Amino acid sequence: VDTRHPELSDEERTRIAIQIAVGALRYFMLRFTRNTVIAFDFKDALSFEGETGPYVQYAIVRAANIFRKAGTTEEAVLAAIAGLDLSALSTEDGTSLWETWLLASRLTVLIEQAIATAEPAYLARYAFQLAQQFNNFYHRHHVLTEQDPNRRAFFLATAAVARLEMVRALGYLGIESPRVM
Numbered sequence: 001v002d003t004r005h006p007e008l009s010d011e012e013r014t015r016i017a018i019q020i021a022v023g024a025l026r027y028f029m030l031r032f033t034r035n036t037v038i039a040f041d042f043k044d045a046l047s048f049e050g051e052t053g054p055y056v057q058y059a060i061v062r063a064a065n066i067f068r069k070a071g072t073t074e075e076a077v078l079a080a081i082a083g084l085d086l087s088a089l090s091t092e093d094g095t096s097l098w099e100t101w102l103l104a105s106r107l108t109v110l111i112e113q114a115i116a117t118a119e120p121a122y123l124a125r126y127a128f129q130l131a132q133q134f135n136n137f138y139h140r141h142h143v144l145t146e147q148d149p150n151r152r153a154f155f156l157a158t159a160a161v162a163r164l165e166m167v168r169a170l171g172y173l174g175i176e177s178p179r180v181m
Contacts, residue, residue: 001013001016001017001020001180001181004181008180016178016179016180016181019057019176019178020046020053020054020057020178020181021046022175022176023053023054023056023057023175023176023178024052024053024054025045025053026053026173026174026175027045027052027053027124027127027170027173027175028040028044028052028053030120030121030123030124030173031121031124031125032121033119033121034118034119051125051128052128053170053175054181055128055131056127056128056130056131056169056170057170057175057177057178057181058131058181059130059131059134059162059166060131060163060166060167060170060177061177061178061179061180061181062134062135063134063160063162063163063166064163064179066138066144066159067156067159067160070143070156072156074160074163077153077156077157077159077160078157078160078161080153080157081153081154081157084150084153084154085150096133096136096137096140096141097137097141097154097155097158099133100130100133100134100137100158100161100162101158101161103129104130104161104162104164104165107126107168107169110122110123110126111123111172114172120173123169123172123173126169127169127170127173130162130165130166130169133162134159134162134166137158137159137162138159141155141158143155143159
């Protein structure tokens with residue numbers, strides 16, 4: 001955090017570092033099922049690659065940066081999508097968009113499953129899978145440079161839905177989403 005964001009105050013950098021560290025530790029401990037023997041590895045837990053809390057947190061920050069660069073908010077994007085004709089998107093954009101929406105829609109079911117089985121690992125796995133799906137979407141579709149206004153609006157809405165559900169999933173695990181990383 002100090003290297004990437006020296007412009008932030010000491011308090012802000014410390015707060016973000018704590019959010020990342022706590023997220024890494026909690027996610028590492030919660031990603032395993034109850035009966036799994038865990039050998040904690042701090043280097044693995046703090047990695048920005050693989051099934052880690054920082055990986056999910058970074059996907060959330062990446063999505064937030066899309067809205068910052070686009071000069072809009074998640075709320076505005078989601079309100080604007082109601083009037084779009086999405087029929088043209090169904091074939092030309094492949095399945096990555098729809099897979100992201102479908103996966104994002106499963107959070108409530110996963111929460112119920114995690115509660116019913118007393119296994120927070122299901123929710124941790126879901127957060128990671130959604131982060132992976134979002135990153136795949138992000139690399140396939142150039143949201144900010146999209147020229148077609150309908151496609152751009154739909155891409156922005158896809159990023160908004162994915163971000164909101166990742167934040168909610170981590171929130172249920174007691175993990176905060178930092179503003180920057």
